[in-house]
Amino acid sequence: MTFSWTPHRFVGGALALDVANSVILRHEPEGRRDRFALPEQLAAFPEAASLLSGERDRFGVLRPVPPQNATLFLELREAIDAYFRNRVRGEASRQQLATLLEVSATALRASPGDDSLEAATAHSALGLICEPEPERMKICFNCGWLFIDRSKNRSRTWCDMAVCGNRVKASRHYHRNKKEISP
Numbered sequence: 001m002t003f004s005w006t007p008h009r010f011v012g013g014a015l016a017l018d019v020a021n022s023v024i025l026r027h028e029p030e031g032r033r034d035r036f037a038l039p040e041q042l043a044a045f046p047e048a049a050s051l052l053s054g055e056r057d058r059f060g061v062l063r064p065v066p067p068q069n070a071t072l073f074l075e076l077r078e079a080i081d082a083y084f085r086n087r088v089r090g091e092a093s094r095q096q097l098a099t100l101l102e103v104s105a106t107a108l109r110a111s112p113g114d115d116s117l118e119a120a121t122a123h124s125a126l127g128l129i130c131e132p133e134p135e136r137m138k139i140c141f142n143c144g145w146l147f148i149d150r151s152k153n154r155s156r157t158w159c160d161m162a163v164c165g166n167r168v169k170a171s172r173h174y175h176r177n178k179k180e181i182s183p
């Protein structure tokens with residue numbers, strides 16, 4: 001199947017989280033897939049983010065080129081995921097915050113302009129650190145993606161109801177039916 005950056009891949013609600021979510025099933029060695037592993041997929045990301053990211057109005061149109069230093073950009077991605085994933089769990093350390101700040105600073109210094117993917121991602125991450133309602137950030141119950149729950153009653157459990165919500169429901173239905181027919 002050909003890969004494309006669909007709206008589902010931008011459900012994080014913030015560019016930094018969409019970048020972190022480019023790794024599917026990050027903590028499952030069997031299912032883990034890095035959508036930035038192929039250079040053409042990384043190259044197509046900024047243009048898709050300009051159209052689909054929840055922060056597209058904040059950053060405007062991003063330079064439609066991959067990061068100048070891909071290794072540094074992936075370091076930024078990992079620092080974003082490590083810090084925020086642990087913060088959601090109430091386990092973020094000062095070291096993880098320090099690493100995120102350091103890598104963000106390095107990415108900002110190395111970035112070719114404010115409209116570059118690396119600069120916009122660093123700005124997004126720095127904004128999230130100071131978010132007034134950090135409890136709105138969650139980890140999808142089904143796929144493990146990070147997302148911001150902007151619902152009124154803060155009741156979102158899934159990154160995307162249409163994808164992960166339905167998968168969980170279908171699996172529950174399957175197991176229920178299986179139980180009914182098994183002795």
Ligand SMILES: [Zn+2]
Binds near residue numbers: 142144145159160164
């Ligand atoms: Zn999900």
